[in-house]
Amino acid sequence: MIDNPRSPRVRSVAKLAKRQARAETGLFLVEGPQAVAEALAYRADLIVDVYITPKARDRYAELVQTATGLGLDVETVSEAVLETMADTVTPQGVLATSRQFTISLADLLSSKPHLVAILEEVRDPGNAGTIIRAADAAGADGVIFTGNSVDAYNPKVVRSTTGSIFHVPVAQNGTLDEALAAVRAAGLQVLAADVKGADLPRVRDLLAAPTAWVFGNEAHGLPDEHLRLADRVVKVPIYGNAESLNLATAASVCLYESAFAQRS
Incomplete structure (x- = not known):
């Protein structure tokens, strides 16, 4: 011992x-x-x-x-x-x-994915891990970390995935511009999650198409120059009195809405 x-x-x-x-x-x-x-x-x-x-x-x-x-x-x-x-x-x-077993962006996209999550400047390891877990549960084909996002192998990220990190391909260490060019070349539309966007229920007709969701920094979201790169900007509406949604919660809703549409 x-x-x-x-x-x-x-x-x-x-x-x-x-x-x-x-x-x-x-x-x-x-x-x-x-x-x-x-x-x-x-x-x-x-x-x-x-x-x-x-x-x-x-x-x-x-x-x-x-x-x-x-x-x-x-x-x-x-x-x-x-x-x-x-x-x-x-x-x-x-x-x-x-x-570690991070794969390249090219390898992740070579399988013709239908649903991926892109994390741009996501710093909180609990959020990042929970999004990996939600992507796994929603049947997503991969998660891409861009910019100065937290390391996917940070212990808290790994714990927050509760094992999903072993199920979902993860690519990291690239820029958002590179990731968006690659996912578009692979045939995916780009939807950015941001409070400035259209309500998610109003764009449900778009969600059946292969989609890359972009989620930004917890405190600052996505800057305008990144929002302009998206095909559509979408928000999860708040019907009650909550000030906002946690990033991982909002990402889970977006990923599941796409999963529902793609499987209907």
Whole structure:
């Protein structure tokens, strides 16, 4: 059992909470039994190591059996070690390290997608992860991070996807102009989500077409020069007294409206 929180191996795992360490190693953290189980089910080839506390080993015996059946070593670690490794304040006793698997924009679009989400300057990791999860649930074909958006492998992004990051292709590190040119070349229309746009119910006749939704920064939205690049600007109307919608909530509505239209 690994029980020294200061050991080089433990410290190297803990460093993956930092973007620089992730960039240098090509690895990222997968925290919690649900996310680790999804990784094992969908991309076990990417998993490098699995760590688990004695209590969690008993509680998640099926997960341990799955991992060992795939030929992975499951290291037992002390509670103190897992707390050092994990990014969360109260980890759930299971953690894995995985290789990153971001794909290129060209590869993402080569499968002739019908629905993608573009995140432009989205900085909040919880929002980014929730949008990946919503895109997965809505059957979207991919998520594209542009500009200075948060790293898709930030631990909070990964946690917020609850495993969906292993289901949905993700491309990152490009400009919005490049992404829009590419999605248009792939036959998708571009809809920008912004409070300056038309109410979403009024443009439902457009939503059956292959679509790339663009979602902007939480605080500032999309600047006018980016809105002008869209085919249409659309907003989710507010019928009650709420001041606004959280970005991830609005994105979920937009993605599902497209999913409904494309499957009707």
